[in-house]
Structure formats: C-alpha cells, structure tokens
Amino acid sequence: MSTMPAWAETKDQIRSAPAARRDPMGAAMAAGGLLALASMAPEAWSVASRGTFLNPDDAMRAVEIRDFMAGQAWFDLVPHRLSPDHPFVMHWSRLVDAPLAMFVWLFGWVMPAAAAERAMRLTVPALLFLTSLWTILRIVRSLIGPRAMVPAALLTASSFELLANFMPGHIHHHGIQVTLLLLATAALLDAVGPGGKPVQGAWAGFLAVLSLGIGLQNLPFVIGLVSVAVTGWIVAGQRLPRTLAAFALSLGGGAVVVFLLDVPPQSYGEGACDAFSTAHLFFAAGTGVVCLGLAIASPRLPRAWQRLAAAALGGILVILGLAICYPACLHDPMAGVDPLLRQAWLSGVGEALPLARLIVLSPAEGIVLLLTLVSGCAATVLAMSKADAGRRGPWAALLLLAGIGVAGTCWQVRVAASTCALLVPGLALLVLNVFDHMARRPHRPALLVAVIVGCLGNGGGWSALALPMRVLATPHPSASRGSVSICFDPASFDRLKTLPPGLVLSTIDPGSAILAFTPHAVLAAPYHRNAYGNRVSLLALAAPPDDAHAMLRDAKVRYVALCRSSNETAETVAAHPDSLSAALMAGRTPEWMTSVSGEREAFALFRVD
Structure with missing residues (x-):
C-alpha cells in the first residue's frame, strides 16, 4: 500500500495504477447501493x-x-x-x-x-x-x-x-x-x-x-x-x-x-x-x-x-x-402567507424550521445535524488547504x-440534504488519509479508526453518539410535525372510503393522504397557497362547537376527520380545551354531528348533519 497521502496522489499515478484500482466505480456503486437498500x-x-x-x-x-x-x-x-x-x-x-x-x-x-x-x-x-x-x-x-x-x-x-x-x-x-x-x-x-x-x-x-x-x-x-x-x-x-x-x-x-x-x-x-x-x-x-x-x-x-x-x-x-x-x-x-397560517402552521413544519429552532425543539436531532455540518466543512477546508494548485x-x-448550503440550513433545515451531499468528497478524503496514516502503524486498528472518523462525518455516527440524549429528551411536537403517523397508513382510510363523497374537514397534514386514498374533497392540506381552506381548518377546529358549526355550514363541510395520534390534534386540544376538537376527542359529540367510526380506528370520523 502506498504511504503517500491521498491529497498528494497525482493524475500520472492514477493513470499508471492497475485497472481495478484505477476505476472501482462498479464496486463503489454496488457498496453504496446495497447499504442504502438495506x-x-x-x-x-x-x-x-x-x-x-x-x-x-x-x-x-x-x-x-x-x-x-x-x-x-x-x-x-x-x-x-x-x-x-x-x-x-x-x-x-x-x-x-x-x-x-x-x-x-x-x-x-x-x-x-x-x-x-x-x-x-x-x-x-x-x-x-x-x-x-x-x-x-x-x-x-x-x-x-x-x-x-x-x-x-x-x-x-x-x-x-x-x-x-x-x-x-x-x-x-x-x-x-x-x-x-x-x-x-x-x-x-x-x-x-x-x-x-x-x-x-x-x-x-x-x-x-x-x-x-x-x-x-x-x-x-x-x-x-x-x-x-x-x-x-x-x-x-x-x-x-x-x-x-x-x-x-x-x-x-x-x-x-x-x-x-x-x-x-x-x-x-x-x-x-x-x-x-x-x-x-x-x-x-x-x-x-x-x-x-x-x-x-x-x-x-x-x-x-x-x-x-x-x-x-x-x-x-x-x-x-x-x-x-x-x-x-x-x-x-x-412573506405573503396569511399571518395566522404562518404562526399556527408554517412555523411548526419540521423541514421549514431554522436550525437554531430545531436545536431548541429537538436537541438531539438539531445537534446531530449541526455536528454533521461542522465536521464536513472542516474536512473540506482541510482538503482544500492540502490540495495541489x-x-x-x-x-x-x-x-x-x-x-x-450551511447558511441555507440555518434558515430552513430542508437544505441539509444537498449540503451533506456536497460535503462527502472532503469527508472521503479525510477517511482515506486517516486510514493511510494508521496503516503505517501496524499496532493501530487502522480500519476501525477510519470507519469511526467516517461515521462522525455524517448523521449516522453522530446519531449513535446522541442516542442516550434521544432517549432521555422528548422532542417538542412541532419538531416532528408533518412526519408520518398512523394516519398515513392506507388501512386508516378504509372507513372513510366507504362513505359517499363529500367535503372533509381535517387537520392540515392528513389532507393529501385523504385525497390520495379516498374520493373525497378536503379543505386543508400542507400547502401555503391554500389560504382559505387551511385557515378554516385552524379556526373551526379550535372554535367552540356552536361557532364551529356555523363555519362548517358556510364551508359546505360534510365530514370531520380527526387523526387520534396527530400532533396537530393534540396541540389544538391542549391550547383550546373548549374547542370542537377537544369535545370530539373526549367523546362529546355535538347534536349536529354523528359519529361514523369506531373508538379504536385511527381517524375519528363524524358526519355533519
């Protein structure tokens, strides 16, 4: 094995290497593909x-x-x-x-x-x-x-x-x-x-x-x-x-x-x-x-x-x-999003959170992402400083x-995926040079050290180190809003699919799945241009039952569907104990509604009479 650091490897050396070493694209694609598939x-x-x-x-x-x-x-x-x-x-x-x-x-x-x-x-x-x-x-x-x-x-x-x-x-x-x-x-x-x-x-x-x-x-x-x-x-x-x-x-x-x-x-x-x-x-x-x-x-x-x-x-x-x-x-x-929607919904969408806010709401997840970015940038700076002209x-x-990408991630964490992809070359060089350095010391576990360094260059290694913190820390519900819950399971929509088509009022996140799995129309779904429907959903589910009745009648709502395990539902009930959502979750169905679901079903379904 060459003892020359990887950053000193020249194009002439690459061209003169054996064919298997010169282009291991197939082996690398297979290794990455199989690991991702698993x-x-x-x-x-x-x-x-x-x-x-x-x-x-x-x-x-x-x-x-x-x-x-x-x-x-x-x-x-x-x-x-x-x-x-x-x-x-x-x-x-x-x-x-x-x-x-x-x-x-x-x-x-x-x-x-x-x-x-x-x-x-x-x-x-x-x-x-x-x-x-x-x-x-x-x-x-x-x-x-x-x-x-x-x-x-x-x-x-x-x-x-x-x-x-x-x-x-x-x-x-x-x-x-x-x-x-x-x-x-x-x-x-x-x-x-x-x-x-x-x-x-x-x-x-x-x-x-x-x-x-x-x-x-x-x-x-x-x-x-x-x-x-x-x-x-x-x-x-x-x-x-x-x-x-x-x-x-x-x-x-x-x-x-x-x-x-x-x-x-x-x-x-x-x-x-x-x-x-x-x-x-x-x-x-x-x-x-x-x-x-x-x-x-x-x-x-x-x-x-x-x-x-x-x-x-x-x-x-x-x-x-x-x-x-x-x-x-x-x-x-x-900037043009309705202020109510910005405060009550958009500000809590997980992928749209600023990195600092994510660290506050979900410390383990936010700190892992921060360490990933810092280690990747450090490796890239080191690679640039050691590179030839x-x-x-x-x-x-x-x-x-x-x-x-790092600046974008600080604004919205959804940018992290592209950023982490751009940091891979620097991390790969760091891993390779750590391996070379340790390999020259026969009593050192070179492969193990290189693997550890590599793991600490992406979310996998930092997540493993942060596991105790993940277990002990309870993330704020807003940190995971928009994530998959039981109400995205296809079986959760079996009851709703059997009902005659009509307009469904739900919390914002399940709206897309209701459209995908049923023939119904919905008022709310997680898209910022849907100002009217999302606003009605937020106001009606947080309003007292009698006030909500008038809103639902004006919007021509035929069904109300509340996901029992949804963070959105839990937040509304906690913030508005006298609301329609709180009444329905507590089993207090207003006289102008009829329950059409069982107590153990993922969605609590009601028909507006």
Missing part, C-alpha cells in the same frame, strides 16, 4: 405491499399525476378536490409530473394501474439515488482519485440527511433537486478545471435553470454556481471565455424554455416569488446576458482586476433590475457551495 428495505416493503405514503407531498404528487394522466391540462395546476370552492394554483411544476407519469404509463403496459404507480414510486427514488451516488463518485474521482470512491459511496449511503430524500415512495421534488444540483456541480467543476470543455459549461447552465423551473429551493445554489463560473473566468483569464459563454447561453436560453413550459400565457405578466415566474426568467436571462457579455469582452479585459470589476458591475445591474421590477422577490418568498480551485468551489 437501510430502506422496510419502507420499500411498505410501499410495495400496501401503497403507503411516507410524506404528505408524496401523496399530493400522486394525486397530481393521476389528475394529469386522467386528462387535466398541462397548465392546469389547480388541485380541484382541495378547497374546491376556493381554487388555487399549486406552485409545483409539470416538469416533475411528466416523467413520473411516463413511468406509470410504461409500467401500466405489464401491470394494473395501482401496481404501476407503486412501481414508479419505488423505481424513481432508486434511480435518483444511484444517479446522485454516481455523480458524487465522479467528483471524488476527479478531486482525489479512485481510492476514495468506496469510502465516498459508504459515506453517501449512510448519510441520514441525504437518504431521507431518496426513501422508497418519495416522489416529491426534493430528491430531484438534490440530483440536479450534484449533476450541475460536477459539470461545472469539469468545465472550469484544466481541460474543461464548453459543452460541460452548457450542461451546467441548463441543469441549474432546470432545477429552478422545478422549485426554487436550489436558487441560492444556482447563484453559487454562477459565482463559480464567473470566478473561474476571472482567475483563468483567456482560457475560459468560451466555457463562460456556453454556460451563459444555456442558462439564459434554458430559462426561456423552462418559462414557456412552466408558466401559462395568462400568467406571463405575474412575478410570483414562490414558483418560477417572470421574475426568475428576468434573473436567469439577465445573468446569462451579463455572463455572455463578459465572455465576449474578455480580449479587452487582460487583467484579473478588470475582469473582477466588470463582473461586479454586471451583478449589480442584475440585482438593481430585480429590485426595481420585482422587489418582493428579494425577500422571503413566503491544480485542484485547489475545484475544492474552493465545492466549499463555496457547501457554505451556501
């Missing part, structure tokens, strides 16, 4: 055998795909059974629905419709995870060498934060966004590195704007990718104008294509801030024009400071244009993107 087998079986939805967004995405395949128009993104008397347009994209529907259609040639949908829900997350794993391994091979690929695969497959987006059945857009970010990052690192080709820059620009069309959660990372492309041009001088031009044309041109596919003609003048709109077309196309201008002007900007000044001026122009034309989109995209730039780019 950890997710129970969820896969639940989806395959019973059709379980592990997340409200997965259920809602299935409903949207079914409606699309049943003939709902491409630009019609209104969920017609959700708050039917006060319809709204979902902020999601057909760019996700279309490929998922294609998988259902393909599987439908050889199996019944329900089985085809389950097959799609198992296949798509697996393909996305394997694509993400392959992309991470590509980055690792480029920055470190082939020896780090197996450790990187194992780190990827044992990262709780990352795997959460690729669980069996997960068909919401988060997994797709992580994959697109990794693909764009890999392409751009290749494009700005030695020997990079313009086509790689074009690929990075297209993937970046495609991710914006699907959802805006990658917007900070897209800004980071633009920064990497421009910084590479500033530093490299005349070597990268064609690459920057290709990136610019793909970013701007792709934005136009995505806009035409995402936005209906009647909405061209709207500057929505929570979904791809004219405002984001302005940003992407404007950035593309600026970058193209920089590339064209390269011969007249021979010095680095001149290129830096030109880039800064271009960035200021784009930001100034956004501030003038779409000032609201420079602030929180959720040719690789220091890509490491710095990776660190920049990871830093953006």
Whole structure:
C-alpha cells in the first residue's frame, strides 16, 4: 500500500495504477447501493405491499399525476378536490409530473394501474439515488482519485440527511433537486478545471435553470454556481471565455424554455416569488446576458482586476433590475402567507424550521445535524488547504457551495440534504488519509479508526453518539410535525372510503393522504397557497362547537376527520380545551354531528348533519 497521502496522489499515478484500482466505480456503486437498500428495505416493503405514503407531498404528487394522466391540462395546476370552492394554483411544476407519469404509463403496459404507480414510486427514488451516488463518485474521482470512491459511496449511503430524500415512495421534488444540483456541480467543476470543455459549461447552465423551473429551493445554489463560473473566468483569464459563454447561453436560453413550459400565457405578466415566474426568467436571462457579455469582452479585459470589476458591475445591474421590477422577490418568498397560517402552521413544519429552532425543539436531532455540518466543512477546508494548485480551485468551489448550503440550513433545515451531499468528497478524503496514516502503524486498528472518523462525518455516527440524549429528551411536537403517523397508513382510510363523497374537514397534514386514498374533497392540506381552506381548518377546529358549526355550514363541510395520534390534534386540544376538537376527542359529540367510526380506528370520523 502506498504511504503517500491521498491529497498528494497525482493524475500520472492514477493513470499508471492497475485497472481495478484505477476505476472501482462498479464496486463503489454496488457498496453504496446495497447499504442504502438495506437501510430502506422496510419502507420499500411498505410501499410495495400496501401503497403507503411516507410524506404528505408524496401523496399530493400522486394525486397530481393521476389528475394529469386522467386528462387535466398541462397548465392546469389547480388541485380541484382541495378547497374546491376556493381554487388555487399549486406552485409545483409539470416538469416533475411528466416523467413520473411516463413511468406509470410504461409500467401500466405489464401491470394494473395501482401496481404501476407503486412501481414508479419505488423505481424513481432508486434511480435518483444511484444517479446522485454516481455523480458524487465522479467528483471524488476527479478531486482525489479512485481510492476514495468506496469510502465516498459508504459515506453517501449512510448519510441520514441525504437518504431521507431518496426513501422508497418519495416522489416529491426534493430528491430531484438534490440530483440536479450534484449533476450541475460536477459539470461545472469539469468545465472550469484544466481541460474543461464548453459543452460541460452548457450542461451546467441548463441543469441549474432546470432545477429552478422545478422549485426554487436550489436558487441560492444556482447563484453559487454562477459565482463559480464567473470566478473561474476571472482567475483563468483567456482560457475560459468560451466555457463562460456556453454556460451563459444555456442558462439564459434554458430559462426561456423552462418559462414557456412552466408558466401559462395568462400568467406571463405575474412575478410570483414562490414558483418560477417572470421574475426568475428576468434573473436567469439577465445573468446569462451579463455572463455572455463578459465572455465576449474578455480580449479587452487582460487583467484579473478588470475582469473582477466588470463582473461586479454586471451583478449589480442584475440585482438593481430585480429590485426595481420585482422587489418582493428579494425577500422571503413566503412573506405573503396569511399571518395566522404562518404562526399556527408554517412555523411548526419540521423541514421549514431554522436550525437554531430545531436545536431548541429537538436537541438531539438539531445537534446531530449541526455536528454533521461542522465536521464536513472542516474536512473540506482541510482538503482544500492540502490540495495541489491544480485542484485547489475545484475544492474552493465545492466549499463555496457547501457554505451556501450551511447558511441555507440555518434558515430552513430542508437544505441539509444537498449540503451533506456536497460535503462527502472532503469527508472521503479525510477517511482515506486517516486510514493511510494508521496503516503505517501496524499496532493501530487502522480500519476501525477510519470507519469511526467516517461515521462522525455524517448523521449516522453522530446519531449513535446522541442516542442516550434521544432517549432521555422528548422532542417538542412541532419538531416532528408533518412526519408520518398512523394516519398515513392506507388501512386508516378504509372507513372513510366507504362513505359517499363529500367535503372533509381535517387537520392540515392528513389532507393529501385523504385525497390520495379516498374520493373525497378536503379543505386543508400542507400547502401555503391554500389560504382559505387551511385557515378554516385552524379556526373551526379550535372554535367552540356552536361557532364551529356555523363555519362548517358556510364551508359546505360534510365530514370531520380527526387523526387520534396527530400532533396537530393534540396541540389544538391542549391550547383550546373548549374547542370542537377537544369535545370530539373526549367523546362529546355535538347534536349536529354523528359519529361514523369506531373508538379504536385511527381517524375519528363524524358526519355533519
């Protein structure tokens, strides 16, 4: 075994290595895939055998795909059974629905419709995870060498934060966004590195704007990718104008294509801030024009400071244009959410919590995530400091993107998955060098020490250390709001499915599953644009029975469904002991309602007479 540290391994050494060592991609993919499969087998079986939805967004995405395949128009993104008397347009994209529907259609040639949908829900997350794993391994091979690929695969497959987006059945857009970010990052690192080709820059620009069309959660990372492309041009001088031009044309041109596919003609003048709109077309196309201008002007900007000044001026122009034309989109995209919904619902959604708030509400979970990010960033900084001149730039780019991810995680913890993926290369290098260092001391358990270091670089190791704290600490209910409960079990809806179709009032989280498993319409579901339905749900369930009766009558509610094990129900009962929810949970059914469920059923069901 070589005693040379991994960060000193050169490309010449890699090329001269035996074939098995030179490209262990197959072994690394197999190791990562098998480890991930083993950890997710129970969820896969639940989806395959019973059709379980592990997340409200997965259920809602299935409903949207079914409606699309049943003939709902491409630009019609209104969920017609959700708050039917006060319809709204979902902020999601057909760019996700279309490929998922294609998988259902393909599987439908050889199996019944329900089985085809389950097959799609198992296949798509697996393909996305394997694509993400392959992309991470590509980055690792480029920055470190082939020896780090197996450790990187194992780190990827044992990262709780990352795997959460690729669980069996997960068909919401988060997994797709992580994959697109990794693909764009890999392409751009290749494009700005030695020997990079313009086509790689074009690929990075297209993937970046495609991710914006699907959802805006990658917007900070897209800004980071633009920064990497421009910084590479500033530093490299005349070597990268064609690459920057290709990136610019793909970013701007792709934005136009995505806009035409995402936005209906009647909405061209709207500057929505929570979904791809004219405002984001302005940003992407404007950035593309600026970058193209920089590339064209390269011969007249021979010095680095001149290129830096030109880039800064271009960035200021784009930001100034956004501030003038779409000032609201420079602030929180959720700023327009009803204050009641923000306080009583959105502020308690687990994935939308700031990291500091998560640490307060669920110390074990929050501290594990914090330690994961800190250790990963430290490993990446160490890797950058030890890298040779040719690789220091890509490491710095990776660190920049990871830093953006850490800042995003401090705002909303949902960003942690992408961040942890970007930290894998640095951790893999650390593990490899610890192993090499310990291997030179024959009395030291090198493999064990390397495994321990690797585990402490992701959620798995820190979670094991935090297990006593998890057992002793009781997390605040808000920390887990939106997580799977017994009321997402398909059997929980058996009674409700037998009732004649009508409008159901429930707490917010189960609304998507009610739509997915029953023919009923619902008032509430966990989507911020559903202002009317969610507001009625919160107010009616917290109001005294007589006041609630008037609200339900005005909203044309036919059934009330309360999940007995729901945190939402428990919080409402605790905060409003005289409410309709409290009365129903205590068995005090008002005279204007009739119970239609048994005492042991997951849902307490009532018909409004």
